[in-house]
Amino acid sequence: MENVNSIERKNIDMRNKIISKFEIQKWQNIVNILANIFEVPAALIMKLEGHFIEVFRASDSKNNPYKVGKREKLPGLYCETVIKTGQRLLVPNALTDKKWERNPDIKHGMISYLGFPLIWPDSEIFGTICVLDQKENRYNKDHIELLKQFKELIESYFEVIYEKMSLEEEIIKQAQIVENISEAIISTDLDFNIISWNNAAEKIYGWKAEEVIGKNIMETIAVEYPYDEQESVLKQFSEEGYWKGEVIQPHKNGTPINVLTSVSIIKNITGAPIGAVAVNRDITARTKSEEALKENEKRLKDAQVLGKIGYWEYDITNQKIIWSNQVFKLYARDPSLGPPSVEEEAIYYTPEVNKRLKEYARRVIENGEEFDYDFEANLPDGTVVQLTGLMRPVKDKMRQVMKLVGTVQDITDRKTSEQKLKESERSLRKSKLELEIKNQISNIFLTVPDEKMYNEVLSIILKNLKSEFGIFGYLDENENLVEPSLTEDVWEKCAVEEKRHVFSKKLWVKNIYGRVINGKNTLYVNKFFNVPEGHIPISNFLGSPIIYNNKVIGIFIVSNKESDYEEQDVRLIESISDLIAPILAVRLERDRIENIRQRAEQDLKESEEKYREAYERASFYKSLFAHDIRNILQSISSSEQIFSLFLNNPNKLKEREKLLEIIRRQVNRGNILISNVQKLSQLEEIGISIKKVKIQEVLDESINFINRSFPAKKIDITLDMPDQEYGVFANELLLDAFENILHNSVKHNDNQLIEIDIRVSEVQWEETNCVKLEFIDNGRGISATKKDRIFQKEPQKDIMSQGMGIGLSLVKVIIENYNGHILVEDKVKGDFTKGTNFIILIPKAT
Template sequence: MNIRLVPAILLPFLALALQWVLWPWIAPFVWFLFFPTVFFCARLGGLGAGLVSTVLSIVIVWFFFIPPQLSWTMSTPSNLYSVGLFLVMGYLFSETQDRLRLFKEGAQDYLNKPFSVEELLARVGGLVFSRQRTVEELSRRAELLRRLAETVEKVAAVRDLPSLTTIILRAVRELTGADGATLILRDNGQCHYIDEDAIGPLWKGQRFPLESCVSGWTMLHAEATVIKDISVDPRILYAAYRPTFVKSLSMAPIGRENPAGALGCYWADRHVVGVEELELQQALADAMSVGLANLDLYQGMANARQDAEQFAATLEEAQHLAGIGNWIWDLKADRHTWSKEIFRIFGRDPVLPPAVYPEVQTYFTPESWVGLAAAVDKSLAEGGAYECDAEVVRPDGFHRWIIARGKATHDAGGNIIGLYGTVQDITERKRTEQALRESEERLAGIINSATDAIISVNEQQQICLFNPAAGQVFGLSAEEVIGQPLARLIPERFRGEHENNVRNFAQTGITARPMGVGEISGLRANGEEFPIEASISHTPTADGRLFTVILRDITDRKRTQEEIRRLNADLERRVDERTAELTTANRELDSFAYAVSHDLRAPLRAMSGFSQALIEDYGSQLLGEAKVYLDQIDLASRKMSELIDGLLTLSRSTRGELRHDDVDLSVLSERLLAELMQSSPERQVAIQIEAGLQAYGDARMLEAVMRNLLDNAWKYSAHAAAPGIRVYAEERDGIRRFCVADNGAGFDMAHANRLFQPFQRLHRQEEFPGIGIGLATVQRIVHRHNGNIEARGEPGKGAVFCFSLSNMPADSARGEKEV
């Protein structure tokens, strides 16, 4: 083995150890210590040692430092480019150092030949000068390569376009010595001058068509361009260059195939671009191409990372909304991973690590832990999946229910290497299920205790539900009819019609309605038909529509109705008989009224007339008490006449047909009081009548009511110091009452029950004349209007009479009750 190869093998590993220690401070410059390592190895061992050191360094850097570390994969294209560049630079270092070594050895051999002193001095001077120039050239090239390598390292690490542009433009000016540099990118068929670094302003921010710009020509032809004199080259848009300092330029495409842009160098004096300058410019353009690719990759990675973060946030929110968390158990590393939702479900502080056995056992009830542990053990043993419910006991003491799901993971050899799964909070579902069970139990209790028969059938008319009441009605047990057709409970002549009605009912969209039109019947187990009353409803279920019939045996009701019809017929007969009797009584009453009006009035007129004749003809001859007696006869006859008129009025108040109209009691009261004031103009009475007192009744009878009440108020307030009469309405107990009040004599409420009795009076005739018929008439008229009248009073302080009216007369009300 060549001794020169030993350093070439050992030094890269030494650089590996040193760079591994310094990596936190020098990252991401992966070639930081390997450039000097290759240079030193080439210096010691020449071309072979340099190449061995270069290849070994590439292998070490690729595996240990290029992302992803400790892997042979390569995440970005720029890393592959940097590897190629390092390989080229390693070869150049090695080949340069090997030439120096050969030159040194040749010079030594040459110096060992016999020469004269002058010739030897001349040749030595020439060799020294030549070597000095070679060393300077090699140093310059090495410096260029070092700076190029640094630029590539920076390009590999940059993450945004402005920084990348600044690095490339600064490097191309430094390495080529150009007076200016521009970066041009292709943008929708135009050349967009993105940025520039020059001694004077150029075209930053401007756009030119690809076909009219030398940078566009470079992109379209995908080759470098060198123009010594811009004034004579037809590819130059000279009008755009005239304001600038540019006399010569070179343009390198960014990207060898379908270039994305161009990198331009400009000189203020006419300049011939050398091969080395153009190669450096092209190398930087290639580095820019890799940098742009990196930016696209980084942007894609950033977008992917943002999408992943957004997806993770959305997933976390979805897990929270659904109450589902996921977990992973890595058996090899014995590492447990929980999502945030699992921490929330278990009530565990997210700062703490996931709970593992035996701590995790404390989060479950003993019964639930036994079932869950058995399911997990089975999954670990057999490699299958599991699913089971478990009751969780949180640290705060609250209980929750979960459904735990898990599945084993296997390696390539089929060995179980872990478990993964989900935990879903099903507390609300458990509560709902419990509430549903309780509801079903309550419903079953209601159905079973219902006195009406309840029967449910499916779309095929098969009985699914048959409660005890139905069993009593039809004489069958639930076991006998469940699964049987409903037709078994329907008389044969109604079965076809019933099926059609149910089918049509399902298509109407109505959810419930009474069954049948007219009378419908059921069929008992013993073949007996009986009348029923039923309603039907339908409910959609997972297995189709469910029809439910609630029916009642109305046999007893039918008997009762028949009895009621018989009783009504008998009642109608009796009403007709009573009506005939009342008609006869009314005729007799009419006859009596006629007799009173005509037969009794004739003798009274005779008595009154003859007594008056005696007074007129023989009054002067009558002495002493004779004239008094005649006056009493005349007074008694007039009194008897008034009593007859009162009886007739009282009789008419309860007879005759009522006619209902709107009656304005305010206007009526004003008219009646005006008549009273006209009859007694000497009296001064304060009158108050509330406006708008509207009543509904027989106008003739209501006038009689108001005339009697106002006559009484006028009469009984005659002895008051400042008489007053008030007509108004009031609301009591939701009933509107019309009132007539005065401040006259009043009455003792102890005798109020006598006020409305015919011919009953609470005051002496000498004080207030009258026959006691008025209030009795008022009461009977009010009662005929299905109303009520009441009186309030106090001796010496006046009286108040209030009455109410109904829209329905008492005669009609009695008629409806009788029907």
């Protein structure tokens, strides 16, 4: 990094370069005028050059001994005092003044001096303006005032130069913004011939700037207006000089691009149009996501139509009813009439049904109860339909019921079928139970928020299958088994160390869940299971996959039924799975689209801010990724090539597993690299806030994390810490720092038993009370040449090849943000191969 002096030197050089020849000539005229008016042999403008002062302009007087470009050391000169004090200096006769009798200018015969400092607008000293005489001269008030006026005139030139510098810097900055911004910025003349075409335009359209500049944009890139008429667009642009909207334009390869464009007329300082500029953003991905979301909403509506299920609301305050389109169909009411009033709706029911529905509504409002019920409705044409409904409250922030919501479903066909089917009493009860469960679950899917839906569906299944524990989960895009619903008190009863709601395929494929999912069949086992220590006891098991379009999208698991599971339980849970499969598929697809949309919006928002990043940091990340990602991809590519050779060889199973593990490690390495770069970038960009943090808690959490991260390794981590509470000023990133160091200690260790000794003590460092933490391992160690570079952010090939560079760079930035210090030493002094000692010093919180 440049020091302050070098930066000041560059600023001075830049200012000097901007001083034009025209201004120099004007300054020459000034010193000539001063010499004539003052009748002195020398009038000068002197320029400060470090410890020297140089003649910048000298009067053309006949007896002037000073020449332009001549420089002398500053000490002892009249000008030194002017520069140091920043004030006027008048020396009438140096020969009679002991302070000046040895002044170097006396050798030129110059015994009198009058001078003022010349100062830049930012208070930096340029030099001096002065007059010198070979005889005693006390200079009258008019002379002094005149010299002062010329000083102020030159300093006004400085202000112009300073403004010019600021303007040029701003122009450079704006040019960099235009080149780095994520939107295409295209400017044309009045005939729409392309004048400028930035980097983003090249990326979005595929055309290089040199291919399009000078061409007519209308002829080069066609425009389609999906939501506007071309004539109205051109009219608005002509009249208002501005238009914003969505268009469709082709990529160079012919692919259509959805573009959000903003086009404006460019005017000169007189207000006359001179061209146009367009700022275009590629919204193709967002448009596709919105279309997919609309399609899924349509599917959900179709599902309601097919299931003859409608949704209604009743606002208690204004007694207003809201019906979905399907409810209008169920009640054979013209939608143009709108929903009925409370009095009008009562006409559809018998007095007994009206009384029952009002009683339900009263209890929902007063007690917050929920009801599902069957009832009859009399349609306007005299038809009597059988309906089933759900009624539940919606409460405000004060926990007061503000509205009633529910669903209604036409079950006339079901009721008719039930009447026709005269099966045994037991079969009838089972059929009715199954239908009620399906109706309850369907209503839950349509009316209950996602965060409660899974638990409510699971509760119904557990109740009807008389099971103690259960799971209702789904497979996400990465085939992780997500379990948003577990039996509510299961966590209280379960005492395993690592509790989780998300299980990777690597975990679930090995257990009985994998048999259910991969086999695509319901499975039940009536026995006690062997479970990990602390796990709740499991006896009897029933699992059913939720399949949609021949793909498993979820799973039901129930267990601990007092009696054995039977085939009738299988039929019930499979029928429930079949019922919810299409609805769950729509929800999962909706959530997926929503996640894509949110990520797209977030990415767009972030991309609008990224153009402000510094060039140096971008260059660093580019070099870092170019090296580390190349190594990661090379390792994956090499492993993949070898894996292909072993693919059909049954004797190479172990080798294939090893190769797959290498690929997984490289993917994890890439994830860690990305995570560390993101954190490092955030720290450098916005810094961090700190608070008092307890060292003991952070160390415990980081040790637990390392033990979980390397379950296959034997790791012995000891903590030597006095029996007192140590606090430091830090934040949550301290955990990242500790985890990075511990992770390196495990990763770069070839021993069967990995030993890490953490020692905590209190020391004085740079006159500050600090907490000292030592992480001492028995790993490979770090050689002396590498110790000097492991914390550097600049890519170091030999260090990054071992995976230490960016992680430890992040640790260093984190610790320094706490006003702390980190260093590395050998465990055994003089022998780095015996292990490493990472030492962290952080100011103690009092």
